[in-house]
Amino acid sequence: MDFGYSLSKSSTMKIENLENSKFKALAKLEPDATKCIGCGCCTASCSAGVFADMSLRQILLSLQRDCQDKYLPMLQNCMLCGKCMLVCPRGINTRHLILSICKIYGIEQ
C-alpha cells in the first residue's frame, strides 16, 4: 500500500538525556557561558554578521542543548573584534567565551 508518504525520523528534539559534560567544562572555564538571556544584541551588532552567518546567541544556545554541530562552524567567521562584548546586557566577556568555546570544542581559530 502506498499512502504517498513514508515514515521518517522524528524531528523533535530529545532533551531528557542531554550529554552536557562539554558545556560543563566550558562553564568552568568561562562561567559567563550560563548567563545569556538570548536578547540577540551580539548578533545584531556583530561585525561579521553583515557578511556571513554569525550568531553567538545561537551558538551558545546550541551548546546548552547539545546540538552544536550545525552551529559551531559559524565561529569561523568571528574576527574577535569584541563588539558583542560592548552591547551584551549581561556583561558577558564574549571574547573570552568565544576563545573558550574554541578550546573546549576543538575549533581552530
Place this chain on the structure above:
Amino acid sequence: MAENIIIIGGGPCGLEAAKTLRDLGYAPIILEKKQELGGHLRKWDRLFPEGVQAKQVLKELTSGLKGIEWHTSVDIETIEKSRKGYTVTLSTGVSYNSPALLLTNGFKLFPAEKKEEYGYGIYDKVITNADLEQYFAKGKDNVIKKPKTIGFVHCVGSRDEKVGNRQCSKVCCATAVKQACEMKELFPDATIYSFYMDLRLFGRNYEDMYLTAQKKYGIRYIRGRVSEVSEDIDGSLIVKAEDTLLCKPLRLKIDLLVLMTGIVPENSSASLAQQLNIELGEDGFYKPKDTILEPCMAENNGLFMAGACTGPKTIPETLSEARAAAVQIHNYLNKSWISGIL
C-alpha cells in the same frame, strides 16, 4: 493631641499613607522636596491598563488633605533617632519630631542619555516614554510630526548590567503596549514596531491590552533587544536588532524611537539610608526587614517604608502598600505605648 507622623516623599504613596494615618487619628506631616505634591504621577497622561486619566487620580490623591500638614520644596538636612522616635531637621533649621518615620521617597527614571548607544540627547528623533506622556498630555511636540514608522524599545536602563541595573522595572512593558496603541490611534497610517526581550504583562487585564495591541492596532512585536541606533543622512534613524525568533539580524529605518526608560532608585535613598543606618539591596532600593512577611518595615524600630522606594511598583500596588504601612505604624505605636517603650 494627635501624634505627628513624618512622611518623607509626597508622591502617590506618601499621600495615600498620610490619609490613612489621618483617618486612624494621627497628624501626618508630609515632607516633599519638589515644588508640588504628586510624584511621578504628575508626569503621566493616561494610566494602564484601562487608560484612566492620571490627572483624575492625581486630583483624588491631592484633594481632601484636611488634617494633614504638608511642606513642599523641602531639603532634609539631618535625621536623628532617639528613644522617643525621629527628629527630622530641614536646611531652613525647622525640625519635626515623630515617634515613627515613613519613607515614601519613590524612584528615579533612568536617565536615557546614559545608554549612549541609543542616542538619546544626540539624535532628535529619539525620545523617552516620559517625553511621550508629556506629548499626549500637551498634544504638541517639536519632534513628533506625523511619523510613518515608530519603534518602541523595551528595557532601557533595566535588565542591563552595562548600566549597572540588573532589575526589571516591571511597569515599562505595560507602558510600551499602552503607548503603542495610543500612537496608532493618533497616527493610524504609521507602522509601529516594539522590540522586546520578554513581555512582562503580569497584571490583571494586561494581557488583554497586548491582545488589543496585536489585533486592533496591528503593533508588530519583534523579539530582540535593540543593540544600537544611528542616524541616517536624511535624519531618520537606523535601528539594529536581531529577530531572535527568526534568527536573523535586522536593520530598520524609522522616524521616531521611543525608549522605555525604567525605574531606578531615587538619588536621596542612599543618603537617607546612611543617615538612618539602614541597608540598601544590591539594586539600590531600601531593604525591608523581610521581603515576604514585612515588606513595609525596616530593621530599625519605628522606621517604615512603602511604594517605589522598595522596588518598582504600579500605582495600585503602591497605594496598597501605603495603606498597609499606615496600619503597621498604628499597630507599632499601640504596642509600644502599651509596653511603655515610647
